[in-house]
Every structure is written in C-alpha cells, then in structure tokens.
Amino acid sequence: MLFRSVNDKILKIFNKKVTIFFSVLVVFLILLFIRLFYLQIISYEKLKTLSDNNRIRIVRIFANRGIILDRKGVIIVKNAPSYNLTILKEDIKDINNTLQQLSSVVELNKESVLKKIKNSYPYVPIVVKRGLNFQEVSYFMEHSQDFPGVKIELETSRYYEDGEAVSHIIGYTGEVNLDEIERYGIYFPGDIIGKTGIERYYEAILRGKNGLKYVEVDSLGQAINSTNVKEPVSGNNIGLTIDMNMHKYAKELFAGKKGAAVILKMDGNEVITLFSSPTYNLSDFIPFITEDKWKQLHSEDKPLINRAIEAAYPPGSVFKVLMATAALNENIITPNTTFNCNGEFLYGNLTYRCWNKDGHGVVNLKKSIAESCDVYYYNVGLKLGIDNIVKYARGLGLGSKTGIDLPTESGGNFPDKDWKKRLFKQPWYPGETIITSIGQGYMTVTPLQLAVMLSGIFNYGKVYKPKILDKIITQNGVFNINKELVNDLHIPKNVADTVLDAVIETVMGERGTAYRAKVDGVVVGGKTGTAQVVGLKKTENMNQEQIPEKYRDHSWFGGVFPGDNPKYVIVVFVEHGGSGSSGATPLAGALINKMVQLGYVAD
Numbered sequence: 001m002l003f004r005s006v007n008d009k010i011l012k013i014f015n016k017k018v019t020i021f022f023s024v025l026v027v028f029l030i031l032l033f034i035r036l037f038y039l040q041i042i043s044y045e046k047l048k049t050l051s052d053n054n055r056i057r058i059v060r061i062f063a064n065r066g067i068i069l070d071r072k073g074v075i076i077v078k079n080a081p082s083y084n085l086t087i088l089k090e091d092i093k094d095i096n097n098t099l100q101q102l103s104s105v106v107e108l109n110k111e112s113v114l115k116k117i118k119n120s121y122p123y124v125p126i127v128v129k130r131g132l133n134f135q136e137v138s139y140f141m142e143h144s145q146d147f148p149g150v151k152i153e154l155e156t157s158r159y160y161e162d163g164e165a166v167s168h169i170i171g172y173t174g175e176v177n178l179d180e181i182e183r184y185g186i187y188f189p190g191d192i193i194g195k196t197g198i199e200r201y202y203e204a205i206l207r208g209k210n211g212l213k214y215v216e217v218d219s220l221g222q223a224i225n226s227t228n229v230k231e232p233v234s235g236n237n238i239g240l241t242i243d244m245n246m247h248k249y250a251k252e253l254f255a256g257k258k259g260a261a262v263i264l265k266m267d268g269n270e271v272i273t274l275f276s277s278p279t280y281n282l283s284d285f286i287p288f289i290t291e292d293k294w295k296q297l298h299s300e301d302k303p304l305i306n307r308a309i310e311a312a313y314p315p316g317s318v319f320k321v322l323m324a325t326a327a328l329n330e331n332i333i334t335p336n337t338t339f340n341c342n343g344e345f346l347y348g349n350l351t352y353r354c355w356n357k358d359g360h361g362v363v364n365l366k367k368s369i370a371e372s373c374d375v376y377y378y379n380v381g382l383k384l385g386i387d388n389i390v391k392y393a394r395g396l397g398l399g400s401k402t403g404i405d406l407p408t409e410s411g412g413n414f415p416d417k418d419w420k421k422r423l424f425k426q427p428w429y430p431g432e433t434i435i436t437s438i439g440q441g442y443m444t445v446t447p448l449q450l451a452v453m454l455s456g457i458f459n460y461g462k463v464y465k466p467k468i469l470d471k472i473i474t475q476n477g478v479f480n481i482n483k484e485l486v487n488d489l490h491i492p493k494n495v496a497d498t499v500l501d502a503v504i505e506t507v508m509g510e511r512g513t514a515y516r517a518k519v520d521g522v523v524v525g526g527k528t529g530t531a532q533v534v535g536l537k538k539t540e541n542m543n544q545e546q547i548p549e550k551y552r553d554h555s556w557f558g559g560v561f562p563g564d565n566p567k568y569v570i571v572v573f574v575e576h577g578g579s580g581s582s583g584a585t586p587l588a589g590a591l592i593n594k595m596v597q598l599g600y601v602a603d
Contacts, residue, residue, distance in 0.1 A: 058212055061211035061231070063211065063233055063234055063235060065208060069237065070240055070243055071240060071241050073239070076160065078159050079156035079159060081154060082130060083131070083132040083136075083137050083152055083153070084129065084132065085106060085127070086125035089117055089149070090122065090149075092148065092149035101146075101147065105136065106129050107129075108129060116128070119189060124189065126189060131287025157192075157286050157287055158285075158286055165244065165248045166242070166244065167280050167281065167282050168275075168279065168306040169197055169198060169468065171194060171200055171201075172199065172289075173194050173199050174193065175193075176191045200407050202238060205236050205472060206238065208233050208234045209233040211231045237473040239472075240468050241265075241271050241467060243598065249591070250591065251277075254587070257574055258277055258278060258307070258574070259555075259577065260572075261273055263569070264455055265567065266458065266560075268464050269464040269467065269483070271468045272568070272595075274306075276308045307573070308447045309404060309408075309447075309448050311575075314441070316528075316531035316556050318527045318528070318557070321558065322453060323437055324380075324502065325499050326388060329491055329492070329495050332383045332384050333380060333383070336365075339379045341354055341376060343359035344359075345375045352431075355372065355374055356371075359375070360376075363375070366501060368502075369499070371511055371513060374438050378437060380437060381433050381438075389433070390414065395456075396489065397452040397487075398445055398450075399411065405469050406468065416428075451570070452464075452466060454560060456487075457499065458560050458569065461489035461490045467483070469481050503559070504524070504525040506527055513528045514527065514557060518589060519593045521596065522562050523564050524559055525559055525563045529556030552576040552577070553576070553577075561592055561595075567600075568595065570592060572588040
C-alpha cells in the first residue's frame with residue numbers, strides 16, 4: 001500500500017509538470033505564431049523594404065535634356081558628360097567624419113551639404129559635388145573601400161556653342177530648390193531644372209524622363225549586380241527661330257554698351273535676334289556657379305536682366321510712327337497737312353520745345369517723320385486726343401506683355417485717363433497728351449514691344465504674338481509651331497504705305513535723321529528716338545562727352561526692311577547712348593547689313 005501511494009504521488013507530480021510544460025509550450029507556440037504572423041503578414045511590406053534597401057538599391061539613370069538648335073539647324077546647346085560625387089546617408093555611420101574626409105580631396109560647402117542631407121529622402125543619393133575632374137574621379141574609384149556610402153554618378157550637363165551670345169534667351173539651369181520640389185512634385189533633391197529663359201519656359205519639353213535600375217550591393221554599399229533596368233527617355237529637341245550668327249555679331253557690336261537689339265520676321269513675328277547687353281556666360285553655371293561669379297552678376301550693370309523684354313523705357317520719337325499712322329487712319333490729317341515749327345509750341349501758359357530750337361519751318365507728314373519734328377506731333381496729339389492714342393497704342397501691343405515664350409517679360413506702361421486718376425487722383429491734362437505724342441511722359445515700352453508695334457503697322461494692322469520656339473523634334477516626328485494672330489486693327493494699305501514712305505525718307509533722304517542706318521543695295525526705313533533721362537535744361541549747354549553717363553539720353557532706332565517689300569522690323573536700344581541718330585542707328589545699320597550678308601533680304 002505504501003509503494004502504491006508513493007507511485008501515485010510521483011505520477012501526480014509528473015502529470016503536473018507535463019501539463020505545465022505543454023502549457024508553456026503551447027503558449028510559446030502561440031506567441032511564436034503571433035510573432036511570425038506579425039512579421040510575415042502585417043509587417044511584410046515594411047520589413048521587405050528594409051531588407052531590400054540593405055541589399056538592393058534603386059538607382060536613377062538620369063535622362064539627357066533635349067538639344068537646342070537655331071533656325072538654320074546649328075546646335076547651340078547640347079550635352080556633355082559630368083561626374084558627380086554623391087552620398088547615401090543610410091550607408092554612413094558618421095556624416096561629419098565622412099564630410100571631413102571628402103573635404104580633404106575636393107572642395108565642399110559643408111553647411112550646404114548638411115542642409116541637403118536634412119531635406120533629403122530616404123535612400124535617395126545626395127549630390128555633394130558636381131563636375132568632378134579626371135583626377136578626382138580616379139581617386140574615389142581607387143579608394144572606394146575607404147568611403148562607404150560615397151558614389152560617383154554619371155549624368156550630363158549643358159555645353160554651349162557660345163554661352164554669352166544667347167544667354168538671355170537660353171537661360172541657365174541649376175539644382176532644384178525646396179520650393180520647386182514642393183511646387184512641381186516630380187523632382188528630387190539634386191535634380192537639374194531650367195531656371196531662366198527657354199530652359200525654364202520649355203522645361204517640360206526638354207527635361208525627359210529618368211530611368212532606373214535595381215542594384216544589388218554588398219555590406220559596404222558597393223554594387224555587385226544590377227537587374228531590371230528601365231532605360232531613361234531623353235528630352236525632346238527643339239528648334240528656335242533665332243539665328244546664332246546674328247547673336248554672335250550683336251555681341252561684338254554691343255561690347256561695352258548697355259542695351260538691346262530685336263529683329264522680327266514680320267510674317268508671324270518670328271524672333272531672329274533678341275539680344276541684351278551686358279550679357280553673361282552660361283558656362284559659368286556649369287557644373288555650378290561660384291559665389292564670386294554670382295556676386296558679379298548682381299553688379300550695377302545688372303547683366304542678368306534681359307533688356308529686350310524686361311526693361312522698359314520711354315520710346316522717344318520712334319512713337320511718332322504710331323502717331324502718324326493713327327492720325328491718318330482717323331482722318332485727323334492727310335499726307336499734305338502742314339504745321340509751322342519755329343522751335344517751340346505754346347499751349348496756355350506753357351511752352352513745349354522742339355529738339356531743333358531753330359525750328360523746321362513748314363512741315364508735312366513726310367518731313368515730320370524724316371526730320372523728327374516735335375511741334376508737328378504736339379499739334380497732331382491734341383487733335384487726335386489721348387483716347388485715340390491709347391486705342392492704337394494698346395491695339396499695337398504697348399502697355400501689356402507681348403506673350404513671347406520667355407518668362408519674366410515686362411508689360412511696360414501706357415497711361416490713360418483712368419490710370420492717371422487711379423494712381424494720382426488727378427484728371428488727365430492736355431499737356432500730358434502733348435508730351436505723350438512724342439513718346440515721353442508716363443509711357444514705358446520694352447524694345448520687343450516697340451518691334452511688335454512696328455510690325456503691326458507695316459502688317460496693315462495685324463499683330464502677331466512674337467515667338468522663339470519654331471519646332472519640337474520628337475521620336476514621333478517634327479511638330480511646327482504656328483504663328484498666332486492676337487489683334488487686327490485693319491490699317492488700310494494706303495495708310496501704312498504713306499508712313500512707310502516717310503520712314504524710308506528718314507533713312508534714305510538727304511536730311512533724314514537715320515542716315516547712319518543706310519545699307520548698300522537695300523532700301524531701309526526707320527525712325528530715330530531720343531528719350532530724355534533728365535530735363536533738357538540740365539544738359540542743353542553741355543557736349544555729349546561732358547554729360548555724366550547716367551544723365552545721357554537713351555538712344556532708339558526702329559526700322560523696317562527691305563523698304564520696297566517689308567519683311568523684317570528691327571529695334572535697337574542703347575541705354576544712355578545719347579541721340580538716336582548717333583547711338584542706336586549705326587548699330588542698326590550694321591545689323592541690317594549682316595542680315596543682307598546672311599541672305600535674309602534676298603529670300
């Protein structure tokens with residue numbers, strides 16, 4: 001009995017322990033199952049991503065930007081290989097130490113790099129240095145084991161036929177900033193984007209689509225295999241309406257001067273030349289612009305400003321071409337209407353002077369344009385009235401943006417009664433109409449606006465939106481950009497031809513103020529303009545050389561050629577260039593002569 005009792009006790013203890021064991025085992029298995037379920041099912045995607053990121057990296061393959069050509073097929077912007085130094089922060093244990101090591105090999109802006117790292121995305125390489133030279137690339141390739149998380153990436157950068165001649169049209173590229181990343185939602189830190197000019201305006205056409213590949217890496221982050229490559233798609237090439245040869249020549253002519261030159265083909269207002277001076281070199285932005293050069297671009301000369309479309313000035317006497325057109329079209333005058341000019345015009349108790357203090361005598365329309373008589377247009381302005389002047393000015397594109405396919409265009413200003421009342425709380429006075437009639441006063445125009453105005457007049461009232469893009473060249477074919485008519489004032493042929501005869505006399509006649517624009521073998525029509533910067537009394541007794549540059553008049557020339565069958569308009573502006581006849585006109589004559597040499601007038 002005693003033995004049986006002992007066995008029962010032992011069996012009971014054993015059963016209890018077995019029960020506990022199996023209970024613990026079941027609990028363990030349940031916990032294991034729950035953990036496996038959590039890892040394999042609930043956290044699968046997260047853990048798979050972490051695992052893949054440690055073993056497999058998605059590497060972007062940068063797309064080439066589209067090539068840019070001029071109207072004759074000359075390549076003016078293409079791509080060249082560029083090597084960049086990048087880091088992947090997830091592969092680097094000590095960022096500061098790594099940057100310190102890198103700084104001993106290449107010049108780095110540590111503060112800028114740390115800012116990029118702070119704003120970077122996970123597992124996206126950060127560009128810390130662009131445009132490595134051969135020695136630098138060789139060093140990092142040879143010492144790759146010493147720099148875990150550091151890579152050399154190949155992409156392309158812009159290469160220019162002449163980075164100065166077309167800088168304001170083409171514009172520069174640069175790394176995207178945070179605002180651009182948030183605004184567009186398609187860029188990553190380190191990506192390149194068009195910042196100004198055509199590069200910015202047609203960014204979506206030029207940028208292309210980046211490719212990618214899956215790269216298997218080792219424990220140091222070094223690539224050991226790549227699979228699943230998605231090839232990049234290059235950006236579309238584009239052809240522009242501009243002529244590179246004309247821009248190179250304009251750069252020579254404007255050396256040391258501030259101003260602009262615009263040449264439009266009247267049929268559609270294709271931009272052949274749109275040059276601004278001083279210019280800057282686009283190559284300075286490749287691979288990146290230095291701080292010193294960036295400061296130079298913000299000097300007093302303001303080379304970054306495209307004076308052809310961004311800077312607005314009083315047009316001076318070139319505006320008389322519009323006044324003559326409007327007065328003829330409204331039957332205010334005829335070609336034979338005359339006014340007497342004795343050098344001044346009295347209105348009320350005010351005296352308005354002509355630039356020729358001795359006067360022009362009896363003046364008809366042709367003489368008024370050819371000799372640029374102010375008194376004639378004082379009379380015409382009062383008869384025409386500010387409302388009619390505004391109608392023609394705005395109808396021909398003054399006072400608003402032309403719509404050219406470039407960013408940052410200025411609209412200038414063309415005042416009217418409402419504008420004066422709104423801004424100054426005053427009515428419009430007849431004296432302001434008198435001043436407006438000779439292109440002075442409140443009005444300001446860009447050189448491009450003035451060219452569009454002339455084109456509209458000699459196109460019999462048809463005003464086209466100026467364009468620089470001529471065609472888009474894709475893998476699927478070439479798509480031409482059509483001309484766009486934005487307004488039609490229906491100027492009769494006899495009116496436009498009468499004004500044309502007058503501007504031809506201005507250049508080709510014996511007493512014309514624009515005789516310096518003459519070109520052998522071509523009939524040229526034109527009008528000079530001198531826009532005052534300060535009051536006449538301040539400088540009238542001084543020679544041109546004695547007048548400080550900042551007080552010198554602005555110089556204009558606006559013209560059309562060939563005169564017997566107008567095809568092109570030209571506007572040349574020289575900031576503080578003095579009188580229109582001596583400052584802008586010789587440059588215009590040289591540019592027209594170059595057009596003749598290049599075969600434009602004969603086509």
